[in-house]
Amino acid sequence: MNEIEDSRRNWMSVLAQAPAEELVELAEPFLAGAGFTTVRAPQIGLAQVRARMGGTGSRFNLGDVTITRCVVQSAAGHYGHAYIRGRNKPHALRAAQLDALLQEKALRGGIEQQVVAPLRRMQEQKQRQRADETAATRVNFFTLVRGED
Amino acid sequence: MYVAVKGGEKAISQAHKLLAKRRRGDTGLAELSVAQIREQLPLAVDRVMTEGSIHDPELAALAIKQAAGDLVEAIFLLRAYRTTLSRFYVSEAIDTGGMRVERRISATFKDLPGGQVLGSTFDYTHRLLDFRLLAEGDAETSSPTARDSEPEPEPEEEAGPMGRVLQMLEREGLLVPEQDDDQLPADITEVARSYPCDRSARLQSLVRGDEGFLLALAYSTQRGYGRNHPFAGEIRVGEVSLTLIPEELGFPVEIGTLQVTECEMINGFTRLPDGEVKFTRGYGLAFGQSERKSMAMALVDRALQADDYDEERSSPAQQEEFVLSHCDNVEASGFVSHLKLPHYVDFQSELELLRRLQSETDVAQPVEEQA
Numbered sequence: 001m002n003e004i005e006d007s008r009r010n011w012m013s014v015l016a017q018a019p020a021e022e023l024v025e026l027a028e029p030f031l032a033g034a035g036f037t038t039v040r041a042p043q044i045g046l047a048q049v050r051a052r053m054g055g056t057g058s059r060f061n062l063g064d065v066t067i068t069r070c071v072v073q074s075a076a077g078h079y080g081h082a083y084i085r086g087r088n089k090p091h092a093l094r095a096a097q098l099d100a101l102l103q104e105k106a107l108r109g110g111i112e113q114q115v116v117a118p119l120r121r122m123q124e125q126k127q128r129q130r131a132d133e134t135a136a137t138r139v140n141f142f143t144l145v146r147g148e149d
Numbered sequence: 150m151y152v153a154v155k156g157g158e159k160a161i162s163q164a165h166k167l168l169a170k171r172r173r174g175d176t177g178l179a180e181l182s183v184a185q186i187r188e189q190l191p192l193a194v195d196r197v198m199t200e201g202s203i204h205d206p207e208l209a210a211l212a213i214k215q216a217a218g219d220l221v222e223a224i225f226l227l228r229a230y231r232t233t234l235s236r237f238y239v240s241e242a243i244d245t246g247g248m249r250v251e252r253r254i255s256a257t258f259k260d261l262p263g264g265q266v267l268g269s270t271f272d273y274t275h276r277l278l279d280f281r282l283l284a285e286g287d288a289e290t291s292s293p294t295a296r297d298s299e300p301e302p303e304p305e306e307e308a309g310p311m312g313r314v315l316q317m318l319e320r321e322g323l324l325v326p327e328q329d330d331d332q333l334p335a336d337i338t339e340v341a342r343s344y345p346c347d348r349s350a351r352l353q354s355l356v357r358g359d360e361g362f363l364l365a366l367a368y369s370t371q372r373g374y375g376r377n378h379p380f381a382g383e384i385r386v387g388e389v390s391l392t393l394i395p396e397e398l399g400f401p402v403e404i405g406t407l408q409v410t411e412c413e414m415i416n417g418f419t420r421l422p423d424g425e426v427k428f429t430r431g432y433g434l435a436f437g438q439s440e441r442k443s444m445a446m447a448l449v450d451r452a453l454q455a456d457d458y459d460e461e462r463s464s465p466a467q468q469e470e471f472v473l474s475h476c477d478n479v480e481a482s483g484f485v486s487h488l489k490l491p492h493y494v495d496f497q498s499e500l501e502l503l504r505r506l507q508s509e510t511d512v513a514q515p516v517e518e519q520a
Contacts, residue, residue, distance in 0.1 A: 005400055013403040046231070047238040047393060049204065050334065053348065054413060054432050055245040055313060057327025060334045060349035062356055062434060065204040065391065065407065069237060083393055085405030086205060127249065134251050136293040137267040141259050
């Protein structure tokens with residue numbers, strides 16, 4: 001996998017998992033002046049979720065999850081894709097637009113720094129908080145000898 | 150057989166209006182928002198998502214509100230909505246081993262790599278009504294912190310990766326291994342089940358199955374109807390990554406996380422065809438925090454493996470067709486509820502028949518009948 005694809009996977013994932021409100025707000029300065037052609041307007045559908053028997057064995061279908069997908073093309077000709085969990089069309093549209101702009105070398109640094117990085121930090125902080133809450137419930141049981149032998 | 154009827158439009162629309170009014174309750178009280186249901190009744194939301202077969206907390210909360218708290222009705226609403234959406238993608242199999250664990254317990258080993266964490270649980274509560282919740286605005290909502298509590302003596306391998314309990318037994322050759330046969334799993338939403346069916350179809354059916362029905366069947370196995378000697382090897386709750394590989398991109402993208410509950414049961418050992426003796430296993434998995442459901446599912450999954458171990462199918466929980474064709478509460482409540490539809494003609498013919506039979510009997514035995 002090449003380097004661009006690797007970092008693209010990374011930013012797509014951060015944008016998909018960001019809280020919609022923060023994403024829209026942070027993206028605004030970069031998207032305001034940019035022109036895009038809509039290739040596939042935000043569209044809500046399902047993705048089937050697969051799991052494995054015993055966690056490691058053969059696959060089975062667990063159920064579906066709602067997703068929203070969107071494709072746009074930037075003025076420079078880059079195609080931006082977005083796939084997000086849930087049903088938030090403005091979120092999917094902004095994420096697709098940012099994905100297109102992030103593929104332009106001149107813009108990447110700024111967007112990475114002012115949109116992607118803060119969103120990534122927010123996600124990491126949320127994960128840390130949940131991990132800390134969980135850690136406080138770590139338990140160490142003692143077994144007691146019961147009566148006779 | 151029921152028949153079509155006409156009319157009643159006015160009464161029906163008035164009945165629906167009344168439903169909306171009753172659902173709203175006392176208008177002197179603030180209306181419950183969908184976001185409140187999502188945030189404050191998360192376990193109801195989790196059940197509706199699991200059995201409704203769509204992971205979407207907001208939609209599940211909406212369904213619960215619309216159904217006035219009738220969860221089976223809410224599940225029906227979600228299933229109906231599901232049919233209006235197209236399926237764009239199939240995810241990569243979720244990796245529960247890589248879960249960001251929020252709860253993880255084992256009833257088979259006291260000390261395990263990664264330790265045991267209780268997370269949020271009803272276990273160890275005294276099941277006494279908490280009247281502080283009745284007095285508004287007095288609920289405990291601060292985060293637990295390690296500093297709050299007496300530090301638990303650190304388990305030796307604390308904070309290591311949480312290896313799977315059952316894999317440790319697999320490695321020692323003590324447990325029937327799970328092997329990936331790399332087959333495309335059955336999809337009961339596309340192709341109706343036929344019996345006997347594949348384990349992938351069974352598990353998919355059980356995930357959607359009614360929690361109460363599966364719980365009762367699981368309980369029946371413990372009471373001796375298809376006993377399978379279970380131990381809760383490991384129960385874990387937490388977030389797993391959801392990854393798609395969209396064709397148009399050709400590379401995987403992690404698009405979010407899902408909270409799931411997984412239960413792995415270790416069941417009674419048996420002699421396998423190759424002569425080895427090993428523990429057997431059952432698997433349960435559900436959206437959200439659905440512990441009772443995933444435990445019941447794991448017990449029933451094991452009961453349904455009877456043929457694999459040459460066990461006699463003598464009890465209800467072991468009867469594949471019986472369990473799978475009756476576990477879906479949307480199908481079940483649909484067929485039971487259809488009894489409310491007009492059966493006037495059908496019933497008239499039965500009534501006629503009974504009257505005729507009775508009058509024939511009257512003619513045959515007039516004296517005795519009157520005595």
